[in-house]
Amino acid sequence: MLLLGPFVNGLAIIIGGSLGLIFTFIPEHMKDSILKAQGLVVIGLGIQMISASTDVIITLLSLIIGVVIGEILDLEGRLNGVGHWLEFKLGDKNAGNISQGLVSGSMIFIIGAMGIVGGLDAGMRGDNTVFYTKSFMDFFIALVMTTTYGLGVIISGIPAFLYEALITLGAKGFAQFIPESVLSTMTKQVSATGGVIIFAIGLNMMNVTKTRVGNMIPAIFVAMIAVYIISLF
Template sequence: MILLGTLVNAVAIVAGSLLGCLLTRIPESIRKTVMQGIGLAVIVLGIKMSLGSDNFLLVIISIVVGAIIGELIGIEKGLNRLGHWLEHKIGKGKEGGIATGFVTTTLVYCIGAMGVLGAMDSGLRDNHDILYTKALIDGFSAIIFTSTLGIGVLFSAIPVFLYQGLIALLSTQIFNVVSQTMLDAMLVELTAVGGLMIIAIGINVLEIKKINVANMLPALLIAALGVPFMEWFSKLFS
């Protein structure tokens, strides 16, 4: 089932939000320790993914070039500006209300490499491990968000399901463009690049250092295009 990972992710947000309505006072020590455990698990997943590359030079090039493109475009800044604009237009005067909780958590759950890569993995390989991990993170964070922002957090499950579901469904059509062999090679490098980005997400969760992961998103495209380019380049000079 292609949409299983997306469905689990949405249900986890709903369940976390409902639980958050009951647990209005969660000790800070519990929040911190659980999030640290989740952060460590995310890093382990990222390491496992990144070590599968058949051409680590391409992974490095993709991350470097992708990060440069992302910084020049200002993806992270643009998303932050969008968040402020939405808060101003929709959440104005409703602090702690439905609009604020909905807007804030929709941005948190939809924006990030884990959602994009996880949905693609669901669509291409029917593998939902990344989205299951994301569901765990989103579900627990929904408890925290709901306890502070209110029931509006629950409704963010709707755009999460639509956004990730659309990516998963569109990914199934990639077979019409490239061969199975080329797709397998592209997936290996996409997974490796995505793994490094997921490690960065784990570092962010652990609050070790703030990494602008959104600015690295172009690296996924660079990795995908780099595989056929490098194959063409090797044939040209062979």
């Protein structure tokens, strides 16, 4: 089954988040400490991913162009809009801070090398090992995040599945046209670009900044396109 990996990952997020709803009784000061500890780990992960960059200039240009596109499209505003609509439909009492959970959860679960590498492995070689490993990690991340952000984290399992399914199907289609060496460089560069965004998410979780990380999403795809264009010359 081609999309088994993305399906398992999405399901792990939903199940982990659902269990997290049970632990909402955790004291606020403990939740804050857990969230900040998680933020520090996310920052560390971002730094590790940034170090994978093969070309800092490409990373910088990808982020600049991506942010401009994201700001014009107001991607974070649209994600927040979906969350607020769900809050209205479900009611604040049951929904929690859905918009913040949806945005934060989507960013954490979508952005990163594992989702990209997992999609490439599943699409090109039919190997879901990376996805299974990511699912194990995301299960516990969703459990902890849901105690703070609520139902939005659980819902973020859906865009995570769709994103990874898209990468898997895309890899299946274009693998025959792109040399494996280019795909390797592309993955590293996208990982570095995503690392900057992950770093920004960690700072937001620490309440150090209020970066509109949703508007940075296009930078990932700009990095992929940039690497491919450069490989043609």
